[in-house]
Amino acid sequence: MxxxxxxxxxxxxxRAASADEIKSAYRKAALKWHPDRNPTKKQxxxxxxxxxTEAYSILSEAMQVNGNSIKILKAYIPVALVRGYDNYAAGxxxxxxxxxxxxxxxxxxxxxxxxxxxxx
Numbered sequence: 001m002x003x004x005x006x007x008x009x010x011x012x013x014x015r016a017a018s019a020d021e022i023k024s025a026y027r028k029a030a031l032k033w034h035p036d037r038n039p040t041k042k043q044x045x046x047x048x049x050x051x052x053t054e055a056y057s058i059l060s061e062a063m064q065v066n067g068n069s070i071k072i073l074k075a076y077i078p079v080a081l082v083r084g085y086d087n088y089a090a091g092x093x094x095x096x097x098x099x100x101x102x103x104x105x106x107x108x109x110x111x112x113x114x115x116x117x118x119x120x
């Protein structure tokens with residue numbers, strides 16, 4: 001049985017890659033390793049094509065789940081604040097900070113005037 005490789009390694013991308021970068025890397029790998037484009041190395045091409053497809057499937061699903069949880073967190077924080085659950089809102093904000101880029105996080109905090117929650 002062959003050992004499973006890292007999805008990012010298979011597609012040749014960094015761990016911080018965006019959804020568009022993941023998609024682009026997959027398309028390049030799919031074109032490069034499509035069995036019809038590699039008739040002399042058909043078996044190797046099938047394996048690499050399958051591996052790239054599986055890596056893309058895993059990463060795109062993870063991005064979708066992460067994207068949905070980010071939307072939920074962004075919707076939850078203002079509601080928690082309005083209802084007086086400052087500690088829960090602060091916890092959600094810290095979780096959000098772990099899941100999005102620093103620039104996007106700073107923009108969200110600034111736009112929603114949430115910097116006071118960070119010190120709690």
